[in-house]
Amino acid sequence: MIYLDLFLGFLKVGCFAFGGAYGAIPLIRDVVMSYGWLSDEMLTYMIAVSESTPGPIMVNLATYIGSRQACFLGAVIATLAVVLPSFLIILLVTALLKTALKNKYVQAVLRGLKPCVIGIVLATGIYMVLGNCFGSITAIKANIQAIIITALLVASMFGYKHFTKKKLSPILLIIISAAAGMVIYGI
Amino acid sequence: MNILLDLFFTFAKIGLFTFGGGYAMIAMIENNCVERKKWITHDEMMNITVIAESTPGPIAINCATFTGYKKASFIGALIATLGMIVPSFAIIYLISMFLDNFLELTIIANAFKGIKIAVGILILDVAFTMIKKMHKKKLPRAIMLCSAIVMLCINIFAWNFSSISLMLIAAVVSLTIFVLGGTPDQKGGAKK
Numbered sequence: 430m431i432y433l434d435l436f437l438g439f440l441k442v443g444c445f446a447f448g449g450a451y452g453a454i455p456l457i458r459d460v461v462m463s464y465g466w467l468s469d470e471m472l473t474y475m476i477a478v479s480e481s482t483p484g485p486i487m488v489n490l491a492t493y494i495g496s497r498q499a500c501f502l503g504a505v506i507a508t509l510a511v512v513l514p515s516f517l518i519i520l521l522v523t524a525l526l527k528t529a530l531k532n533k534y535v536q537a538v539l540r541g542l543k544p545c546v547i548g549i550v551l552a553t554g555i556y557m558v559l560g561n562c563f564g565s566i567t568a569i570k571a572n573i574q575a576i577i578i579t580a581l582l583v584a585s586m587f588g589y590k591h592f593t594k595k596k597l598s599p600i601l602l603i604i605i606s607a608a609a610g611m612v613i614y615g616i
Numbered sequence: 617m618n619i620l621l622d623l624f625f626t627f628a629k630i631g632l633f634t635f636g637g638g639y640a641m642i643a644m645i646e647n648n649c650v651e652r653k654k655w656i657t658h659d660e661m662m663n664i665t666v667i668a669e670s671t672p673g674p675i676a677i678n679c680a681t682f683t684g685y686k687k688a689s690f691i692g693a694l695i696a697t698l699g700m701i702v703p704s705f706a707i708i709y710l711i712s713m714f715l716d717n718f719l720e721l722t723i724i725a726n727a728f729k730g731i732k733i734a735v736g737i738l739i740l741d742v743a744f745t746m747i748k749k750m751h752k753k754k755l756p757r758a759i760m761l762c763s764a765i766v767m768l769c770i771n772i773f774a775w776n777f778s779s780i781s782l783m784l785i786a787a788v789v790s791l792t793i794f795v796l797g798g799t800p801d802q803k804g805g806a807k808k
Binding site for chain 2 (some may be wrong): 441443444445446447448450451452455456459463470473474476477478480482483484485486487488489490493496497501503504508512513514515516518519520522523524530531533534536537538539540541542543545546547548549550551552553554556557558560562566573574575577578579581582583585599602603606607608609610611613614615
């Protein structure tokens, strides 16, 4: 049943979403792909939309996918499922187990989880950038337009940092990429 | 004003006006809950940030649950968390109804092709930032590298192996090494 699938799928995401919004993206990709809820293409678009609209990215993605799969009720179920684990864990930690996180075994587990999440995010980033530029392993093909846009975006990120000593905000990068896409794919 | 209503609307406001999620929200929560409303102290805010780092879920949700609980126990936690979710839920729900039609316009589809490239770069950039902040020790580096290689293979060759299993393996490996006494503890034992 779709409501149960949505609930369990996003409950899994909520339980393992360490490392902030981007830490959860590989996980959401995993769950969404295994249920076949969205194409890779649409998921990437929605990550950009979630980044450019207010609210936590994870919650935004859950709402969108839920609503696409099973309308309003689906959106409600997916959204509640994704926040339920963190809600319960914080309640437990603040109300009952104030020292649980300082426990040395818990710390040992976390010392394994955190670098693993970083590795997963790194691999996902590399895969997405390479995939955009050179296609997939079954169909390797240099995509000139994508390579040009990638170079342009990386150059603007480093250029901005070099001149202003500040990081280019994600929203600004998305706006630049949208403009570049309109121009370069439009010609 | 009724504390529950106040909690709901304060967090709804925070949810409505913070883009990008995560750390952008901490500043906003600090400003509202610590400085203006004095619901929690600055120290508590620091504590909850540390707890949020070690527990799953969006950091903003963690802060809302904690603050709500402090002010009005369980029902407060529930109301504050709902307040945080409702604005983004409403906005994304509206978008989900129109996005498909919107994407049929060629110029918008082209813009999204560009945006797709930006998303990959953003994720890679976040990974580099996380690596810079990571402990510069052998074990975390080894776990990070192995996970990255396995995950890359999963993606490229479409292996049927979930990232959750990968995380569980990393946790078990780290715990086993700790129990066997292989990890230099916080006090800094001998490195192997």
